[in-house]
């Protein structure tokens with residue numbers, strides 16, 4: 440189970456690729472197959488190995504504020520490392 444995850448509102452994404460360039464885990468990518476209502480290819484989470492740490496870099500750099508970050512509760516993390 441990953442330590443973090445995100446919800447990305449693709450309808451507001453402008454496809455600037457800031458988040459994809461700066462994600463330390465390299466789990467964000469521009470979805471070239473998708474087009475949103477504004478005509479942009481939006482970013483998407485591509486994390487099959489559940490590497491997202493919930494670091495929130497993506498949310499901090501997104502100029503459109505379309506990323507919400509979720510982190511696993513500390514208790515759950517501690518239970519997993521035992």
Ligand code: SF4
Pocket residue numbers: 443444445461462463464465466467490491492493494495496497498508
């Ligand atoms: S929270 Fe961190 S690891 Fe997860 S997608 Fe955003 S930048 Fe990448």
Ligand code: SF4
Pocket residue numbers: 447451452453454455456457458459481482500501502503504505506
């Ligand atoms: S930084 Fe925001 S607007 Fe830019 S590609 Fe990522 S989600 Fe889309």
